[in-house]
Amino acid sequence: MNENAAVYFVDRHLDEGRAAKTAFREADGAQRSLTYGALAEQAARFGGALERHGVRREERVAMIVRDQIEFPVVFWGALKAGAIPVPLNTLLSASVYETILNDSRASILVVSEQLWDTVKPAIDGNRFLRAVVVIGEARDCDGKECVSFDAFMDGAHPVETVDAHGDELAFWLYSSGSTGVPKGVRHVHSSLKATSDTFGAQVLGICEDDTVFSAAKLFFAYGLGNGMSFPMSVGATTILFGGRPTPDAVFDILAREKPTIFCGVPTLYAALVAAQEKAGTAPVHCVRLCTSAGEALPRDIGERWEKLWAAEIVDGVGSTEMLHIFLSNRPGDIAYGTSGIAVPGYEVRLVDEHDEDVAEGDVGELLVRGPSSAEGYWNRRSKSMSTFQGHWTRTGDKYERTKDGRFVYCGRTDDMFKVSGIWVSPFEVEQALVEYPGILEAAVVARADDKDLIKPAAFIVLKEGAEIDTDALKEHVKAKIGMWKYPRWVSVVDELPKTATGKIQRFKLRTPEPAE
Template identity: 80%
Template sequence: MTQTNENAAVYFLDRHLAEGRSDKVAYIEADGEKRSITYGELAGQAGRFAGALYRHGVRREERIAMIVRDTLEFPVVFWGAMKAGAIPVPLNTLLSADVYEAILNDSRASILVVSEALYDTVKSAIEGNRFLRTVVVIGDAPEGTESFDQFVEGAPVEATCDACADELAFWLYSSGSTGVPKGVRHVHSSLQATCDTFGAQVLGITEDDLVFSAAKMFFAYGLGNAVSFPMSVGATTVIFSGRPTPDAVSAILAEHKPTIFYGVPTLYAAMVNAQEQAGGAPDHALRLCTSAGEALPREIGERWEKIWHAPIVDGVGSTEMLHIFLSNRPGDIVYGTSGTAVPGYEVRLVDEHDEDIKDGDVGELLVRGPSSAEGYWNRRHKSQSTFAGHWTRTGDKYERTETGRYVYCGRADDMFKVSGIWLSPFEVESALVDHPAVLEAAVVARKTDDGLEKPAAYIVLKPGASADVVGELKEFVKEKVGMWKYPRWITVVDELPKTATGKIQRFKLRDVEAV
């Protein structure tokens, strides 16, 4: 009996050739050389990259580290490695050399593919590495490295190797919002699982969509947005290697006219503020937007939809679950909530004893579904505590309303008690952002002279707003969310520390002196 090849590259890449999409444009670059590539060309180039890996002695399951910007080479390397049975490991392109050194040693990658603009940062991280055999640079190759063009030149175009659905396909490193990134291992079936659930049943993505993700392809949210979702249906994706500033993103939405846009709360807030200052109606063709990374404040969602006339589907996902598993959906959006479980997933809220809690109480969110990771690399204890049988601990605290919707309360390690009652930093942050002078806010616990924990807030003001507003913010929050929840200290800062995914790194604020 012939066994079906369940390598993910068959479904996401090879299938489109058989279904007549060889000439369909898969990717368009919005910057740089503004190149484009069809599904047929992508399949050929990925097959050639697989051939180049074989030629360089790469064996099955060897790791191929990717420090690659959002350019055409990203999907070529990602799918090419998978076609060869190797394990692509996309890495955050904004890390420091020390972190790269730790990850490259931890993953034991044998090949590193890096964008030329990032090589100077990476250079010191690879000195003395015992595992790397070849460093491939996309662009001009410095001494001791090989250019991407040289690496693939003359290599045979290889067919996709056989793989089973439960075989390891790729790794992602967690964004490190609470510390050092962890290697998260995913199997071949996980990618299609996210497409069959969130992609098909929430986004409703089709072959006719043109999509753009401000969130980069190196992490789980962006990988689904710009790689697996559009390639599951044969859609076209606009990619941008630069920094997704409000001006840059607005220009892309106006020039390329994508129908689906994927962003993060920080970007939506900045774009809303910029558009309100500019006045007029933005030029776009959006039918739907999504948000993840952190919970989207109600006010930002409502203001965005009023300006852009395109709803934002806010949801929550994780690197461990690969993409969004709890979400609002078109026609059923309540801003300020994370919606309900995505079809195909189950969620539950539990207390510290893993007992289910009643509606209105705050508990830790657990999820189970078809895209959960196989575990962490080299972190057995952490794997055992996070992956509890079929259930995955998210580390997020949530409340379920009487209507069955889930309301984000904060990370489990961000929650703290004030006057004996649990306080959600996110609730106080949302209240602060409701003030017309505040653009962003982060709240952490800080001890008083008596050793009691109270909220301390760090805020970013909107352009033109005066720091004098701090005096009225405490009363503003009291009226919004309650007398005991107001921040005892408020500090104005230029920016909040964040991961590349847009998550606020509150742990970096806990040791900062508030005023």
């Protein structure tokens, strides 16, 4: 049996009568759409165009592509031809693109024309790329073949979907780089269906009648599941938006496109709640369910959202290494401020520094095993061995388990610290901070005082027009979570450093400052 993921997610829909069903619809630009039938035809022709350009099986096809209808064509077309699509973050700098393109040794690059000025310097000295395909008008590539997407596709003969084993490498994703340089994470064909059969079907409950809008982009694991594999597993429709998901843009899409499932990240939910509360009107939408991942969702934001929108946010935790969410709340069983329980098909453990299971209520590192674990990192053998240990994958997240079996996020392993000999969870302090009036976002890191003792330091983003009394804020945190956990330093900043997936880059906030 052919276990190429394109058979299940693309070809199958033609046999099941969905050729005329809209698979993707753009919410910006020309607002183009793509049916399942057109996707199958165009993906097959893209695979043929790759073969015509000499792309062999398992060669990498880098994608610096916005959320637009060419994204699924390129991704599935590469899989059909047996090539390895490598979607990349569309918000990186030229120097990072240069590093990744050289690391992956991609032979073909597909890039959206809006990103050309940033990408161009990254390809000038690249010796692996044979061709650059621009979605838009062709550009000058200084000696490399550079063609428009239309010209690349013109006259290409469609390929039959190549036979592939479920354990065969299918695509790569580069990690978000929340702690440093992105790493190439290699996934196999069976992982896409595994996440659809578990979180997509058994937690999200997605069905053919759903329309999905994911503000989280397709280039990273969370967005790839939300906006492509989950809806395509059931023949649903996805709304694509290539622009920046500002509150105004999201409000417009939710009212105009009427998605039934909305997928966001905590930063965006906080901004949407603040904007809606300021507007003082009821939101216009058809959303029945929301999801959140990337960072843990603060309890206060979840509760305020549900009050405003009458739609639950299913908050969970996933990773690039596990492809999507493996620990989650469930519709009808939401406990905001927690990450819920293991998704069906996955097992989790909390372990101490000796890999022994910790007691209930104690903090431990989260380990997970399940059907979507990555095959490993590219060119990072030592890191692969330390992360992927047999059936178990180390997440690098610290959690505690409550009496009712729910898991509460405490922070990244590198972010946890002790105050007066007691572990402090940055996320717990951050939750207390954002519950204070006037605070939109918060991040907490460890800092040494004048006696070289470790204490919490907070960075806060204020709501528009808000002012803050830092002494009153500290007293609020003391009353909420404990005398020793309050931030000794409070810095007001315009924004917090984040990855494109919404994860706070706390390591960028650890620069020492003079003790107060």
